[in-house]
Amino acid sequence: MSENNNNDPIIVCQDVHKWYGQFHALRGIDMEVRKGEVIVIFGPSGSGKSTFIRTINRLEEHQSGQIVVDSIELTHDVRNIEAIRKETGMVFQQFNLFPHLTVLQNITLAPLQVHKWKKEKAEEIAMQLLERVGIPEQAEKFPGQLSGGQQQRVAIARALAMQLKIMLFDEPTSALDPEMIKEVLDVMTELAESGMTMLVVTHEMGFARSVADRMFFFDEGQIVESGSPEDIYNNPQEDRTKLFLSQILQH
């Protein structure tokens, strides 16, 4: 993770603003992410952390500022948006698997339609990914027949099947039972060790401490503080960060 063979930033955000009606949700976010970095974003609810990572693949539109992903600028141009979406995958809090398709079809759909792969190739890669997330035996089942943790692992495999460079995780474990959180975090840790660039919105502080390269604390649409996990945990500078950490680490 730390041995980046490449120091070029793969994501550059400059002064990103976003409003929902009158509500100023993002108030000038600046962030640079290098290839292979694992970024953890945390903060109270309503702080704009989810909104921010959703602007990176244009699930939310930013109204001013600049977002560049792998030297493609995110504009209104649909071709740019589709190009960026081919390089970024997203894992959602609510999994968002396609309930009418089997696990295997969930994973192969986008490669077949977007990359125009042959069916055999797509299914072979899908099975490899299911091995990797530890549930190859579930390939023919429907999402509704799986546990939450298994569903989230399928969602990760589905994103990975697109052979992408960046993974965005939007609170991937918040809808899971404690027993299932670990199985998902294990997959994410393995992914981080394999060198994937990851932006993770999470409150799993153990995961953050062991895996993250840098952490960003969001509050009221701004980055309050950022730094290595060591800095954030042991030596937070801002009162707001200290307060928040003391609240979530109590438990």
Next chain:
Amino acid sequence: MTTTTAKSKVLPPPTERYSLLGWLHKNLFSTWYNALLTLFAAWLTYAMLKPTLTWIFGEARWDVISANLKLFMIGRYPIEQEWRVWAALFLLTWVIGLSWGSWVKKFELSGLVLLLIPVFMALLPFSMDDRLKILGLSVFSLIGYVIAKSQPATFSKVSIFAWLLYFPVGLLIIRGLTGDEGFFPVVDTQLWGGLMLTVLLSVLGIMFSFPIGVSLALGRQSKLPIISWISIGFIETIRGVPLITILFMMDLMLPLFLPSEIRIESIIRALVGITFFSAAYMAENVRGGLQSIPRGQHEASHALGLSGFQTMAFIIMPQALRAVIPILVSQFIGLLKDTTLVMILSLFDILGIGKAVLGNPDYIGTSREVYLFIAAVFWILSYGMSYASQRLETALGLGER
């Protein structure tokens, strides 16, 4: 409760067993007033059923149906060309057999039941000739089934083409090809009637209104204002008017708009009216389905890089249509019954034929028989659609999860 062994024991669910007497006691005679109510209900049922059954099996003049059966089935379609309707039916059963054999994987009891229906119908007092034709329906579907079973993989594609081809070919057989003379003389659509017309209008109405309705539902949600305005305008105009008015418009107004040398056949005008009417309702039903799909499905699909069209085609529409199967089937059943309104375009569907038969002095006083027969036909068709949709829902795994 206190021992640890009892706690870990897996117990079967409790079973309830009743003898017939026990069941009677529990459900019908549990208290004195329940017993009284049971007796009263039994008397009432008897009092109502007895005259009905005596009428059906004794007094009713069913000869009005059997003597006019051809009229009820195909209207005034010339009797010497009747074989063409049978040919279209044989072709239909063959295509059904073909797709059954290639699409349905495991042995299906319902297939066997469908196959046996003509066999039982042949036991009814028809002429020998008609009995053979009715049995032919089973034979042709069986042939199709056996052919498809020999190579299911190839024939599953063939079946799709067979269905696509069936409608133009079937209509051509019934309508005719070679002017007034020859092997396939044209039969004026004004002569088509009876059950044939009812089924034809419903099936074609469903087939055409489905794509139009889906397009209107998508159009209404379009971000391009012109498309959404046109869709909303169409839907709200058509929905704001009763079907009978639309059919009148088709009959009286359309000739005013068109040059006088163009005369559109009544059956086409009826079909267009029914299709538009059904499409407008379909659009709203499908839109309901589209809105029932959570936002997360759109987001997940877009995040995977699927385009707007791919998202609609592979993710949203399949789920939305599945969710609205029960509503759509209700609507189709409604459409089937609404086709009786084509009477005002001077077309004789099965109800129109019924009225015409009652106008015959030979059959005065048989309206009960005629209407009961027509009601039974509609019930069978409607229940058939309802049953088919239930099977479809199970097959698609709707509601499981």
